[in-house]
Each structure stands twice: as structure tokens, then as C-alpha cells.
Amino acid sequence: KNQVEQSPQSLIILEGKNCTLQCNYTVSPFSNLRWYKQDTGRGPVSLTIMTFSENTKSNGRYTATLDADTKQSSLHITASQLSDSASYICVVSARSGNTPLVFGKGTRLSVIA
Amino acid sequence: DAGVIQSPRHEVTEMGQEVTLRCKPISGHNSLFWYRQTMMRGLELLIYFNNNVPIDDSGMPEDRFSAKMPNASFSTLKIQPSEPRDSAVYFCASSLERNTGELFFGEGSRLTVL
Numbered sequence: 001k002n003q004v005e006q007s008p009q010s011l012i013i014l015e016g017k018n019c020t021l022q023c024n025y026t027v028s029p030f031s032n033l034r035w036y037k038q039d040t041g042r043g044p045v046s047l048t049i050m051t052f053s054e055n056t057k058s059n060g061r062y063t064a065t066l067d068a069d070t071k072q073s074s075l076h077i078t079a080s081q082l083s084d085s086a087s088y089i090c091v092v093s094a095r096s097g098n099t100p101l102v103f104g105k106g107t108r109l110s111v112i113a
Numbered sequence: 114d115a116g117v118i119q120s121p122r123h124e125v126t127e128m129g130q131e132v133t134l135r136c137k138p139i140s141g142h143n144s145l146f147w148y149r150q151t152m153m154r155g156l157e158l159l160i161y162f163n164n165n166v167p168i169d170d171s172g173m174p175e176d177r178f179s180a181k182m183p184n185a186s187f188s189t190l191k192i193q194p195s196e197p198r199d200s201a202v203y204f205c206a207s208s209l210e211r212n213t214g215e216l217f218f219g220e221g222s223r224l225t226v227l
Binding site for chain 2: 049
């Protein structure tokens with residue numbers, strides 16, 4: 001069964017600290033993996049996309065990694081800011097099938113001063 | 114482009130009433146998705162359309178839910194009759210490519226059924 005598991009479920013960190021969010025998946029055949037950021041009361045917005053051949057990709061203070069062998073991805077946030085407080089959702093795409101997108105339940109990050 | 118537009122943003126209704134949620138996708142996108150989000154279950158796919166044709170509606174909870182896409186610029190999700198357990202945030206999203214494309218979400222419609 002295609003599944004995406006995220007950990008931790010929630011996280012509280014101090015402003016300026018770093019953190020890492022995890023995503024494990026069993027989706028096959030794999031096409032790509034996206035991390036979305038969802039601010040409270042808003043729709044999710046794509047942060048980054050990882051394809052099979054990519055190991056690391058950065059977008060400002062956000063760095064995503066992908067290990068296609070172990071089917072794991074991480075999202076590392078450097079020097080966190082209060083505005084990073086949001087839910088981060090991992091979404092894995094399959095290359096075929098009628099329902100190609102599999103969503104994780106997200107990690108709720110709270111950055112406090 | 115204004116992005117994906119959903120209406121209403123908030124809806125409070127009584128059990129048994131009909132609810133209609135509306136969505137205008139981004140112009141040129143050929144895939145449209147309806148999701149439901151709750152704290153317990155996260156984002157769940159209800160149905161998606163490709164070129165206005167429903168492709169997968171296996172996520173639609175039961176016959177009380179129906180969705181239509183009469184043209185490329187408009188879709189509706191209807192719940193009739195509504196029940197308290199339908200209370201959730203309903204998101205519409207559109208994409209250029211159904212399998213691998215980035216999803217562009219609307220701001221959501223928060224539904225409360227009393």
C-alpha cells in the first residue's frame with residue numbers, strides 16, 4: 001500500500017535554532033517528492049521538489065534531502081524564524097496509477113521567541 | 114494570475130442542509146483536485162478531474178457527496194444532506210500535470226455543520 005509517514009508529529013523550537021523533519025514513504029513506482037508549507041488558515045504551498053536523481057536541494061534556509069534507496073527524505077530548516085511556524089507536508093508522486101499523489105499527515109512546527 | 118479561488122471561505126450550516134463549495138482553478142491547468150483536511154486525518158483526496166473528466170472519486174465518502182466540473186474554469190463540491198462529521202476544511206487545488214505537477218491550492222472553505 002502506498003503510504004507516507006512523517007515525524008515528528010509536532011515540534012517546538014526556539015527562534016534561531018535548526019531543526020530536521022523526516023518523511024518515509026513506500027510509494028512505488030516513485031516519480032518525485034515535494035515538501036509543502038501550510039501556514040495556519042491557508043492552503044499548502046510547495047517549497048521544493050526532489051526527483052529520483054537528486055540527493056540534496058536548497059531553497060534559502062530550507063534544505064531537502066532524498067535517499068531513494070531507503071525511501072526517506074528530510075527537510076532541514078536553518079536559523080529558524082517565527083514565520084517558519086507552520087505545518088510541513090511531504091507529498092510523494094507515483095509515476096502511474098489513477099491516484100498518483102500520496103500525502104503525509106504533516107509535522108506541525110512552532111518556533112517561539 | 115489570481116491563483117485558485119474558492120468560495121465561500123467560511124460556511125456554517127445546520128445538519129440536513131445542502132452545502133455547495135465552489136472553485137475556480139488557475140487558467141490553463143488541466144487537473145483539479147478536491148481535498149478535505151481534518152486534524153485527525155490530514156489532507157484526504159476526495160476526487161480529481163483531468164480535462165474536466167472525473168478520474169478518481171474513490172475518496173468521496175458516500176452518496177451525500179458529489180462533484181462536478183462543467184467547464185475548465187469552474188468546479189463544485191456538493192454535500193446533501195450535510196452532517197456534523199462533514200465539518201472540515203475543504204481545499205481545491207489545480208495542476209498543470211496530474212501525476213507529477215506542483216499543486217496550487219486555494220485558501221480553503223471551512224465548513225461547520227451544527
